[in-house]
Structure formats: C-alpha cells, structure tokens
Amino acid sequence: MNWYTGNTVYDTVLTIAFGFAAFVLIGGLFQQSPYGRFATAKLGLNLNPKLGWWLMEIPATVVFAVAYLSGPHRFEPTSLVLAAIWILHYANRGWFFPLSIRQVPGKTSSFNISVLGMGMFVTAMHGYLNGALFSHDYFGQYGTEWLTDPRFIIGLVIYLTGFALLTSSEWIVRNLRDKNNPGATEYKIPFGLGFRFVTSPTYLGELVAWAGFAILTWALPGVVIFLITFGNLVPRAFATHTWYREKFSDYPSDRKALVPFVI
Template structure:
C-alpha cells in the first residue's frame, strides 16, 4: 500500500491506524472505556490507576524514541523541534500525570486491563507513525523553512493553547483531593478555570492540542491520533457531564459538556 509516503510498511501501519480510528469512533457511541468513574469490575482484570496509566502511555515514549533515533535524520533542526514537542506532551501525559494521581487509599482497581491493552496499541502505533515520519521525512517537507511556515506557526500556537488548558484543568481536578488525605472525598465538583464553562475542559484541551499537532506536523499521522482521541473523548465528555448532573444536585446548570456555550 504505497498511497502516502511510498514506504510500504509505513503506509500499511497508517492504514491500520485509520481503521482503528473508525472502530473507536463507532464504539464510543455505545460504551465508555472502563477507567476512572466508568470502571467496571465485571469486565476482566483491573489495575492500580498509576500503574495502568503509566503502562498505557509508555510505548509513546519508547517506540517513538526507537524509530526516531534509528531513522536517517534525527538531528536536523525541524525533526528536533517536532521531537521536542512530542517529548513535552508525553513527559506530561506518560510520566508526570500517572505519578501525580491522588488515589483513594486502598483503592487498587480502577483501571481496566482492556484499556491498558488498547492504549498500548494506540500509543505504540502513534509513536511509530510520528517517530518514523519525523526522522525519515518521507515527503521532504521538514527543511528548516518549515519552522517559519504558517501551518507550523499556527499549529504550534493551537497546540500550546490546548496543552496549557489540559495541564491547568488536570491540576484543578488533582487538587480536589487533599494530598495528605486523598480519601476524604473521592469525587467533588471541580470549579475555577475552564470548569466555569464546561464539564470536561481537560478533554477539550487534549482535542485542541492534537488538532494543533496535526496542523503543525501537516501529516496524516497527526490526523489519526486526533480522530482516535475524538472518538474516545467526545462521547466520554457527554457521559461525564451526565454523571456529574446525576451525582450532584447542586451541579452548575449553565455548564456545557465540552464546548463553551454550545454543547
């Protein structure tokens, strides 16, 4: 299948990525991934959330590094900048976020193993598609001039805005639990920041970040992860909004689920 880069292996994996994105988008209409508040103890093995998140995100770091560093052009300016953006994202998502989770003492099973398995597949796929694409520059688009291209500059601004929203929103949620007494209340209504407007600002930030990433890389690999993320997080945002409204009688009625003022 030489329809994008001309590299048979890469194009085949990219095709698999789009097929999986379609599967996630269709599946998300019928059920939520079993982790966090939507964990089901009826489905297989559940893991400690810190361990589950770390295992799920680990391939994004390892697989990316392998295929990026073994490619022919890992130390050119543009691939290095793109790799730095990748490292920024997964230093937070794959390492800081899992280690910073404040879990209820004694609660060891809130992350379903099926989620870990699916996540490992996605992050390995994601790591390969981007690590190989950056370092091989299959389409000959990543000269130094790319760093001043309007698509890169606009995409970088969009990405950084989304990333900032993601990190800030996750910080608000994390601080709902007292560091010294995380079991005092398992769930509370988050307030402040973008929570004034929507129930899931972290999901919105993640979607904005990956939209910016797709633009700044100008690659189908970026589109794949954006579609997979949307297929998972958009239905989950609506389910989370319903969950909050059902659980808390005083939940703010003017908050939307995902997009301020709209839905």
C-alpha cells in the same frame, strides 16, 4: 497531506491506524472506555490507575525513541523541534500525570486491562508513525523553512493553547483531593479556569492540542490521533456531564459538557 510514502511497513501501519480510528469512532457511540468513574470488573482484571496509565503510555516514549533515532534526519533542526513537542506532551501524559494521581487508599483498582491493551496498541502505532515520519521526512517537507510556515506556526499556537488547558485542568482536579487526606471525599465539583465553562476541559484541551498537532505536522498520523481522541473523549465528555448532574444537585446549570456556550 500525502498518504503513500513508498515504505511498505509505514504505509501498512498507517492504514491499520485509520481502520482502528474508525473502530473507536463507532465504538464510542455505544460504550465508554472502562476506567475511572466508568470502570467495570466485567471485562477482567482492573489495575491501579497509576500503573495502568504509566504502562499504557510507555510505548509513546519507547517506540517513538526507537523509530526517531533510526532516521537519517534525526539531528536536523525541524525534526528536533517536532521531537521536542512530542517529548513535552508525553513527559506530562506518560510520566508526570500517572505518577501524580491521588488515589483513595484501599480503593478498588479502576483501570481495566482492556483499556491497557488498546491504549498500548494506540500509543505504539502513534509513536512509530510520528517518530519515523519526523526523522525520515518521507515527503521532504521538514526542512528549516517549515519552522516559519504558517501551518506550523498556527498549529503550534493551537497545540500550546490546548496543552495549557489540559494541564491546568488536570492540576485543578488533582488538587480537589488533599494529598494529606486523599480519602476524605472521592469526588467534588471542580471550579476555575476551564471548569467555569465546561465539565470536561481536560478532554477539550486534549482535542485542541491534537488538532494543533495535526496542523503543525501537516501529516496523516496527526489526523489519526485526533480521530481516535475524538472518538474516545467526546462521548465520554457527555457521559461525564450527565454523571455530575445526577450526582450533585448543586452542579452549575450553565456549565456545558465540552464546548463553551454550545454543548
């Protein structure tokens, strides 16, 4: 994977992104991001999760589109395929997922403004780095032959596996709450598919998907988002596992936190 593109703006943003990834990796060891079950009012305003998630993910769509459409290779076959993979991911993460959240009526908002700020910063960087890379092809690697390269094929299989695990796990969690009676019980133990093995298959799916993305693009922006995701979700997965075991006395004892049969 090459680093220096010769584009000052791009290389600067990429350097900042790696610096932020280091910050997340270290920070995740000490505190969970304040949203969902780990929400707190100590860091200021909390938002409705539907609004918070949507606003946080918007730059991944908007900034990516602007950066991608500015490039000379935007209509080349490989660039379009890479853009389609991006659209697949953020059609779910940025649009379907936020709008499909089932929230208990009257529940205190649980998406902290600090998460929104950092999240928008990450998705803006992420959108720019990949949109510009796909359509400018700074290293000349995204010719049509890339679509048959083993790195692309293997990475795509890994990505789609992670994406399927992610979306199926989200579907299970979403349907724990009856849409006709969302206030009946706020938390239940999820079962089935990835939940047979780990407490956080959504996090595992996200990690696998971004690992696959880094491989199929064979570029450093993919490494950056994997590291940021790892730093955020791995400590959160262990905290979530502990939370479930403390809250539910009948929680499955053989279920691991994040990696099936391991941890």
